[in-house]
Amino acid sequence: METSVKNLSIEKVKTSRLSEIDFDNLSFGSVFADHMLICEYVDGAWQSPKIVPYQPLSLEPSAKVFHYGQAIFEGMKAYKDSEGGVWLFRPQENQKRLNISAKRLAMPELPEEVFMDGLRTLLQLDEKWIPQAAGSSLYVRPFMFASGTGFHASPADSYTFIIACAPSGAYFSGKVSVLIEEKYSRAANGGVGYAKAGGNYAGQFYPTQLAVDKGYQQVIWTDDVSHEYIEEAGAMNVFVRIGDTLITSPVSDRILDGVTRKSILTLAEDLGIPTEVRKISVHELVEAAKEGSLKELFGAGTAAVISPIASFGYKGKDYELPELEDSYAHKLKKMITDIQYNRAEDKFGWRYSVL
Numbered sequence: 001m002e003t004s005v006k007n008l009s010i011e012k013v014k015t016s017r018l019s020e021i022d023f024d025n026l027s028f029g030s031v032f033a034d035h036m037l038i039c040e041y042v043d044g045a046w047q048s049p050k051i052v053p054y055q056p057l058s059l060e061p062s063a064k065v066f067h068y069g070q071a072i073f074e075g076m077k078a079y080k081d082s083e084g085g086v087w088l089f090r091p092q093e094n095q096k097r098l099n100i101s102a103k104r105l106a107m108p109e110l111p112e113e114v115f116m117d118g119l120r121t122l123l124q125l126d127e128k129w130i131p132q133a134a135g136s137s138l139y140v141r142p143f144m145f146a147s148g149t150g151f152h153a154s155p156a157d158s159y160t161f162i163i164a165c166a167p168s169g170a171y172f173s174g175k176v177s178v179l180i181e182e183k184y185s186r187a188a189n190g191g192v193g194y195a196k197a198g199g200n201y202a203g204q205f206y207p208t209q210l211a212v213d214k215g216y217q218q219v220i221w222t223d224d225v226s227h228e229y230i231e232e233a234g235a236m237n238v239f240v241r242i243g244d245t246l247i248t249s250p251v252s253d254r255i256l257d258g259v260t261r262k263s264i265l266t267l268a269e270d271l272g273i274p275t276e277v278r279k280i281s282v283h284e285l286v287e288a289a290k291e292g293s294l295k296e297l298f299g300a301g302t303a304a305v306i307s308p309i310a311s312f313g314y315k316g317k318d319y320e321l322p323e324l325e326d327s328y329a330h331k332l333k334k335m336i337t338d339i340q341y342n343r344a345e346d347k348f349g350w351r352y353s354v355l
């Protein structure tokens with residue numbers, strides 16, 4: 001397991017920018033650590049990965065990423081415990097998913113050791129960039145795009161893989177009100193919804209802006225055919241609690257297979273919470289809200305872990321969710337973050353030691 005990537009070269013920064021960063025006032029993903037990992041795919045092969053100072057890229061205007069959108073990414077976090085130990089959470093899941101996305105976008109798959117060993121080496125080098133304050137972490141963004149050139153609409157012949165990192169403070173979403181989308185779709189049958197493709201986000205921005213104009217913060221996506229079933233909450237997986245049962249939609253080619261989602265399901269089952277993985281209709285949600293059995297609605301994803309929803313709008317009406325003392329959202333978020341920050345036993349072997 002400790003194999004190191006062949007020929008990983010490291011060029012360190014001359015002067016670290018660390019002292020310029022106000023670690024007490026970190027927002028999300030807007031300042032970047034000293035180094036990045038970069039690996040190029042040319043002539044049918046991945047070249048030697050390099051760690052270099054974080055820096056701008058030089059690309060030709062004809063690079064295919066600008067025209068045909070071959071661009072995928074991952075999102076994960078590195079956590080520092082109270083002893084200074086550094087951890088990742090189920091990083092192999094992100095490595096596998098990057099290659100699932102790559103395949104769907106006709107991009108080359110990245111060798112596992114470039115991802116894993118490159119990531120570990122990068123984090124060890126930029127270890128001081130991992131904040132230790134409660135809820136803070138180093139957000140890690142691996143991504144790949146078509147750097148090969150040409151205006152003809154076909155896959156590029158060269159690609160660039162990068163891992164860049166951003167120290168980030170605790171993510172508080174506040175009271176989120178969401179709009180259940182009846183017209184636009186995030187993803188469609190046979191499409192790229194299950195891939196973490198940049199274009200999926202581009203397509204979400206406009207409908208989300210319309211929802212924001214109406215006073216909501218986010219959109220709950222429904223299926224593209226009937227708009228009768230809820231599928232995701234913004235760029236997060238969606239969970240509903242009706243009575244004592246925790247329900248989430250099954251993953252499909254429209255719904256992204258989130259690491260947070262599957263971890264929540266495992267932990268909930270382990271706690272003895274009744275769980276169901278099945279389609280959830282908007283009708284069921286509205287009826288449950290009316291009769292008072294709708295207890296919780298939340299989004300799940302790496303950035304916020306769990307983002308509780310306070311109310312949802314549908315066909316011009318708003319439905320409030322109750323404020324619970326001991327919500328599943330609160331309990332499950334605590335369980336996951338306790339594992340991530342090495343504060344609790346790691347029963348399922350999810351923690352990955354970096355340093």
Ligand SMILES: *Cc1c(COP(=O)(O)O)cnc(C)c1O
Nearest residue numbers: 235236237256258259260301302
């Ligand atoms: C990234 C993402 C998620 C959450 O995945 P995690 O692995 O839990 O971070 C959910 N839905 C969409 C659309 C996403 O892009």
